[in-house]
Amino acid sequence: HQKSKLVLKLIYLIAITKHALHFFQKLSLCSKLCFAIGGAPKEVASSATAFFLQIYLLDVAQINAFQASMVLFIGKAWGAVTDPIVGFFITKSRWTKIGRLMPWMVGCTPFLVVSYFYLWFVPPFSEGRFIWYLGFYCLYQTLITCFHVPYSALTMFLSTDQKERDSATAYRMTMEVLGTLVGAAIQGQIVASAHTLKHCPTHNIDLVFSLSLQKEVYMMAAGVIGGVFLICTLVMFLGVKERDDPYAPKTEKQIQFFQAFILVMRHGPYLTLTAAFLFITVAIQLIQSNFVLFCTYAADLSEHFQNIVLTILVSAVISIPLWQWFLQKFGKKTAAFCGITWIMPFTMMLVFIPNVVVAYVVAVSSGLSVAASLLMPWSMLPDVVDDFRLANPYSRGHEAIFYAFYVFFTKFAAGISLGVSTLCLEFAGYNTGACKQPAPVVYTLKLLIGAAPVAFIVTGLMILLFYPISEDVRLRNKVCLEELRCVEIINAHLREKL
Numbered sequence: 001h002q003k004s005k006l007v008l009k010l011i012y013l014i015a016i017t018k019h020a021l022h023f024f025q026k027l028s029l030c031s032k033l034c035f036a037i038g039g040a041p042k043e044v045a046s047s048a049t050a051f052f053l054q055i056y057l058l059d060v061a062q063i064n065a066f067q068a069s070m071v072l073f074i075g076k077a078w079g080a081v082t083d084p085i086v087g088f089f090i091t092k093s094r095w096t097k098i099g100r101l102m103p104w105m106v107g108c109t110p111f112l113v114v115s116y117f118y119l120w121f122v123p124p125f126s127e128g129r130f131i132w133y134l135g136f137y138c139l140y141q142t143l144i145t146c147f148h149v150p151y152s153a154l155t156m157f158l159s160t161d162q163k164e165r166d167s168a169t170a171y172r173m174t175m176e177v178l179g180t181l182v183g184a185a186i187q188g189q190i191v192a193s194a195h196t197l198k199h200c201p202t203h204n205i206d207l208v209f210s211l212s213l214q215k216e217v218y219m220m221a222a223g224v225i226g227g228v229f230l231i232c233t234l235v236m237f238l239g240v241k242e243r244d245d246p247y248a249p250k251t252e253k254q255i256q257f258f259q260a261f262i263l264v265m266r267h268g269p270y271l272t273l274t275a276a277f278l279f280i281t282v283a284i285q286l287i288q289s290n291f292v293l294f295c296t297y298a299a300d301l302s303e304h305f306q307n308i309v310l311t312i313l314v315s316a317v318i319s320i321p322l323w324q325w326f327l328q329k330f331g332k333k334t335a336a337f338c339g340i341t342w343i344m345p346f347t348m349m350l351v352f353i354p355n356v357v358v359a360y361v362v363a364v365s366s367g368l369s370v371a372a373s374l375l376m377p378w379s380m381l382p383d384v385v386d387d388f389r390l391a392n393p394y395s396r397g398h399e400a401i402f403y404a405f406y407v408f409f410t411k412f413a414a415g416i417s418l419g420v421s422t423l424c425l426e427f428a429g430y431n432t433g434a435c436k437q438p439a440p441v442v443y444t445l446k447l448l449i450g451a452a453p454v455a456f457i458v459t460g461l462m463i464l465l466f467y468p469i470s471e472d473v474r475l476r477n478k479v480c481l482e483e484l485r486c487v488e489i490i491n492a493h494l495r496e497k498l
Helices: 002-025 029-059 065-092 102-119 129-157 162-195 211-239 257-265 268-297 305-330 332-341 343-352 356-391 399-428 439-449 451-464 471-497
Strands: none
Touching: 029 065, 029 102, 029 129, 029 162, 029 211, 029 268, 065 129, 065 399, 102 129, 102 211, 129 162, 129 356, 129 399, 162 211, 162 305, 162 356, 257 268, 257 399, 268 305, 268 356, 268 399, 268 439, 268 451, 305 332, 305 356, 332 343, 332 356, 332 451, 343 356, 343 439, 343 451, 356 399, 356 471, 399 439, 439 451
């Protein structure tokens, strides 16, 4: 009789546990939107720096191409170095009333806005401008890391359900692409007059319109983007609740950061995914950073570049739901291949046929690949973390390591590529502040927009072939983790009774 009562209690407890887990996993539409809005300002700022910082340093701040390459490379490299450092401190952070990750994001935002504004301010002296921009770019990279690493890791603390996390990631990517669109729109529409050739005669002279006006419009754009950052962070703080996950058995033994780092670096799926998207990210970064220069000096599209950029991003925003449906229907790995391959023929088409009609066709098509390159890695990383959790059930609280080192590797590689690409322009004979550039510069820009990104994308996709987490593996991991959660909650209940 007692055994029967115990069995009935266990059945009842399992039913209650499953109901509680379902409630715990479910995210409201408001939570998803607030989470997504929190990621938008980082992309607003990143879009502005990706598309315009290089040409701003060369033509408005008027530092030479070698110094500009050093600012871009050292700044990106410094940002990459800070990623694992911030990840380490996050793993050591204690839970507070507002969570473990939220204090990082809220605390760094005001300082981030100030550093971003001064990045677009031209100091009154000319000799030390290289140090000025290097210092503020490194500070900006440090603070954006303090925001982005905890924000990325927050995905794992929204819900324990893969479907809910994928849905939140889709909302996030849609909003981040919108943020990229807003950043390009604000920066592009405000500062477009600073980079047009319509005021230039046919021969090569310095820009005749006022340099002070160019400085003012860049500061105006920086002020607007800073305001967007503050508002969006406040919305996220008010609308998102950070939750711990009872996925693993309780243990008194705490795994140290270095031991957890070694475990993560030995996890095959993580290394494969990171290596693949490292090359793909470098390709997208090369296109982003050199696109305005290409339109201005190599394609005679300076009157249209800001609208072409907006067309790419609008296409990306519209296609995010398409890729979310596609990955659910055919799997994430298939979606990554189909989406990212799409950009290669169209970038080559723009290089060989640089006219307005082709440019807009390429922009619409490229937007599909940009959306896929943004959505896929952040949708696949939680699956890698789940796979790691299943293989290492006693290693808890190290989710930030996955995100910090993923950003570290991709950012470091992007920094090297940006620095090298700007150095290539220096060696080709880039003339700072000039209306037209010599033929070697034009040829170099075509390589940086066409052949180089295609080579990086092909390399990344070849590595992605070896990514082992198929849809079957992902679903198996989901079932196993749900069983672990149920067992842990039941064990906790039984410990309380005893």
